[in-house]
Amino acid sequence: MPLRAPAPLPGPLPAPRPGRLRLVVATVALALAGSTLLAGPAQAAPAGGRTVALGDSFASGEGLAPYRAGTDTATTTCHRSPRAYPELLDEGRHPAVSSVRSVACSGALTGDVVADLRPGDDVAAQTAALSRRTRTVTLTVGGNDILFAPVLATCTYTPVPALQGVVLGRPGCREKLEPLVAGATAGLAGKVPTGPGRVSLATVLAEVHRKAPRAKVYVTGYPRLFGLTGFDAYGCRVGSVAGAPLYVSSADVRWVRAKADGLNAALRAGVAQARSLGVPATYVDVADAFTSHNVCGSGTPWLNGVLLAPTAPPSLDPATFHPNAAGQKAYAKAVTAAVQARPRT
Template sequence: MGSSFAAGPGLGALQDNSPLMCARTIDSYPQKLARAARLSLVDMSCGGAVTSHLYHGGQLFQGPQVRVVGPATRLVTITVGGNDIGYIGDLSMLASRRSPGVYGWLVRHLWVGPKAWADRDFARLDRELGEVFGAIRRRSPAARIVVATYPTILPPAGTCALLSISAAEAQAMRRVGDRLAAVTAAAARRARAAVVDMYGLAAAHHACSAEPWVSGWTNGGIAPFHPTQAGTTATADAIRRAIAHQQL
């Protein structure tokens, strides 16, 4: 999961960065939200984005994502931060160590392992989220900012075959997911942004559940540990409920 960055109405239905380079899907939650709420959309979602790409740019030779919002923007949705602290990346690498074939062999022999807790710079993430919110406020003072946290990926305890990681690895990464959700929500609330707590809402829909909102490793295809169609729909619906009382 990279960033998700949607705005409307009044901006026109356009995309400002490359869908191909960014591996963007037409079924992401910003796209579903825009269709359901009949909003014009500028979709800046980009796989692999870190928080600084939103306000500083530099991803795939692109400018800052916030460049597309302006005084007419009324809604901005954001999900970002997991790449900053190595959440999805480390889950994928941990799982790929158990994969057969050349790639699994390379990871087992060349990857040094997941980041140490001290190397996951949550303080920097907190600061950079503040920079994003500040940049949006300056460019779009009338916009409602909605921050959707990452959905729950791991079960509350243990592991399952779909994850391809051990119980100990799952426990360590669960701690990362908990902290990511907490830091994101706290930074958003300080900026007076609305928080849609998908980490909490998806607690019963983790990758090992009967009705998952995220994929695991073995059933994840090209996007393991990312939202399923049910997950993106649930996120779009949750955001719609959060803004239902607003005049957009």
């Protein structure tokens, strides 16, 4: 089926800025396609923490600078923020959560949690931070496994005709990406073999349990990035580049929401598999908490749209489509509730 061409924009079109605009928009498109996937994990902290946070950029606090020392350098972009949800847990001083040590890293795949996939860079697996002293583990991983960044790059488009050859996304991304995302999601759930750098969630949890046999593990889901309100004729407006609006079409919004639900279902399945093998794991839902607080939701956004960093020329801010400070607090609230609800043994 041919891709639907957007209707003309009402009113005058934004005038492209020669040269620089092309560079800016191309930078945004390319960065959306893989910036978080290319970020290299920092070296894992020494083992022994009572509470250890594992996972990707949603757990590290991507976008909430300033970051912890050593996690925002030319060679290390894990971007661990003191405002990320794992560190907010420690503020409540719950007996089960103390001395939080985060080794979460922007761009992490499931494979990065359990193994050193980058030989020669002195980067340890995240599970190297675990020990028999560890009592609580939080884990947020899987978004990069199912191609989070490329999906959003392919779905984000502009209805400005002069820039449609520069902004690489377009409406109808489902047709291009459905088989890839479905396969990756099934791999995360342990239903089919996984791709390079990826393992099933149950495999991750088994390794966590092996390294920290006394720890209770809390696996968070992901929010639906988009709401279903605030659309105009072109869909959900997610940002702009040099005056050119950027959108995700309403049909693609619904598809991305369905893929988020599929991701969360895969995480639930992985937790269930691990529990059947004796791993004390709990799934923590966050999707409902973000209802109306997503991009194009009816409430105050807890997630960012497309953001540009104040560089010359402007470049994509890695906080794009990530939880803001309020979103990290929502994660912390959900995990805290799960910790408090779980019987102490």
